[in-house]
Amino acid sequence: MRSLMVLWHPPDAPMVKLNTDEAFSTSTMEAREGGLVRGCNGGLLRAFCSPVAASSSFEAELMALIRGFEMAMEFSTRIWIELDSAALVTLLSSGQLGSADLRLHMALIRSMTSQRQVRFSHIYREGNRAADFLAGRGSRPLP
Template sequence: MVLWHPPDAPWVKLNTDGAFSTSTLAAGEGGLVRGSDGGLLRAFCAPIAASSSFEAELLALIRDLEMAMELSTHIWIELDSAALVRLLSSRHFGSADFRHHMALIRSMTAQRHVRFSHIYREGNRAADFLAGRGSRPLSLHILIQSLRLGT
């Protein structure tokens, strides 16, 4: 069984995800920042302009990291993209299509305490849900109702 675990203080944990539909070309991002007590500090989702699933993951990380940086200088980032975690943990910038995004992420994290780890999709369900909702914009009222109902 895959479970989400809270970080140790003073860390916050950012779970982020990107969604991309090859049939509609719609993309969305979603994420949550939670504290060491497991309490929700911030949740967000929005549409993004991406041309692939990998780019959606990168853009989601950039946008969600900006929000997490407002809350803490110690950010543990969990992603369900093992390929992205490997790239972020290496010194490489990836393919030419993504180097700008990677350079931005490296710049954003340079002056902070940041760790990256992989979590299986089952443990990242909340971020996955929000990313899916981000690709299908809803009114805030409907989104809050959906979150309460878990739909």
């Protein structure tokens, strides 16, 4: 069996890096989001965690990405977005809007990224532990 070392890498200046994640319970239909923006030295610029009203884990991922992207835009117009959802990275890189229930979120993301230099990439969950931790911390009950 081959092993793979998974590491988080900081972005090159003046880019910032956004990592987001979600936590979704299919039994309770509760969703949480978390994420962080870091600079070229790896230092934390902004972080967030909170419950969100989402009907699926994929929708919660999109909502976390939107919230994190809004924060990242405060620091740079060059943003590297790194997610542990390979399916979402594929969708974002394709130019498609996805299924009908996700199109509003996808259209908003397309609009937000259109005037910026944005890079999307996948990272394994082990490299996205900080965002995963924050998503787990956003566990307050939904109103």
